Amino acid sequence: MTQTPEFKGTHLFDRLCWAKENLEGVQSDYRVVYEDDVDGCAKVLVPDPHFCAAFLQGGILPPVWVYWELADDEAKPDFKRHTRGYLLHETQPIEAGTMEQCIEYLIMKDLPRHIWQTWDSGNKPKMVICHKDQLPSTREWRNAWRISDELNLAA
Amino acid sequence: MAGKIIADTLEHSTAGSLSTEYVVNGSAKAWFHFNMLAATIQDSLNASSITDSATGTFLMNLSSALSSSEYATLSASGDNATHNASADTNEPRSSSQYSHNHWENNASYDIANASNSALGDLA
Numbered sequence: 001m002t003q004t005p006e007f008k009g010t011h012l013f014d015r016l017c018w019a020k021e022n023l024e025g026v027q028s029d030y031r032v033v034y035e036d037d038v039d040g041c042a043k044v045l046v047p048d049p050h051f052c053a054a055f056l057q058g059g060i061l062p063p064v065w066v067y068w069e070l071a072d073d074e075a076k077p078d079f080k081r082h083t084r085g086y087l088l089h090e091t092q093p094i095e096a097g098t099m100e101q102c103i104e105y106l107i108m109k110d111l112p113r114h115i116w117q118t119w120d121s122g123n124k125p126k127m128v129i130c131h132k133d134q135l136p137s138t139r140e141w142r143n144a145w146r147i148s149d150e151l152n153l154a155a
Numbered sequence: 156m157a158g159k160i161i162a163d164t165l166e167h168s169t170a171g172s173l174s175t176e177y178v179v180n181g182s183a184k185a186w187f188h189f190n191m192l193a194a195t196i197q198d199s200l201n202a203s204s205i206t207d208s209a210t211g212t213f214l215m216n217l218s219s220a221l222s223s224s225e226y227a228t229l230s231a232s233g234d235n236a237t238h239n240a241s242a243d244t245n246e247p248r249s250s251s252q253y254s255h256n257h258w259e260n261n262a263s264y265d266i267a268n269a270s271n272s273a274l275g276d277l278a
Contacts, residue, residue, distance in 0.1 A: 016219060044206065050199055054218075067220075082222050109203060
């Protein structure tokens with residue numbers, strides 16, 4: 001198995017370049033379906049193969065709370081440029097995890113926070129983790145996709 | 156990391172010299188090649204995921220954020236586009252997310268070969 005170099009202090013972009021060059025991409029079968037607009041259709045998060053490979057390898061990606069810190073900075077009204085980008089590069093990278101943990105990480109990184117923090121409150125779930133083959137096989141009615149009561153997608 | 160070269164200038168024997176700032180600042184910091192119809196990522200750099208938001212409407216999510224939400228994006232569609240008057244548009248949503256919409260005849264449209272890139276300063 002490829003050994004991950006000691007990456008703490010190395011710019012995250014350089015770590016990702018190393019991962020792309022040295023690790024085989026891993027296509028995940030998981031998809032995360034969520035609704036963040038009552039009038040809009042369901043959205044589907046698709047994991048990136050190189051990101052999944054880096055997560056499974058360990059020692060490359062920062063802990064997810066780093067992204068929350070940067071998002072909080074960016075949400076401030078006087079935000080111009082990131083001044084705490086060092087958190088991405090100098091925080092101890094996370095250890096290797098499973099594909100399921102990778103999906104949890106991506107949910108907390110790339111989905112709106114109010115979705116995953118309150119996914120099961122309200123009249124019906126706002127978020128579902130499913131397998132790719134559970135999605136409709138055709139995109140003909142893509143803009144009508146919703147999360148159904150049975151946690152399956154229905155047009 | 157092994158193989159590290161520290162240099163401020165690249166010099167060619169006859170063509171002149173170039174500051175490495177041009178290389179660092181001018182190269183793409185992220186790119187995606189993806190299939191809207193299958194909603195899959197074929198290849199990428201500095202990506203964490205894409206979000207399939209609707210027909211022809213996707214979000215690109217980055218691993219290593221840019222320094223602000225004011226950066227440049229470029230996009231293209233493959234030659235499988237089936238109609239005239241097609242266009243691809245991008246818009247930064249944050250320092251780590253931008254959209255890619257594909258349009259044909261003024262309507263959002265899914266295509267098999269979509270690609271884009273982001274240029275700017277990394278955080």
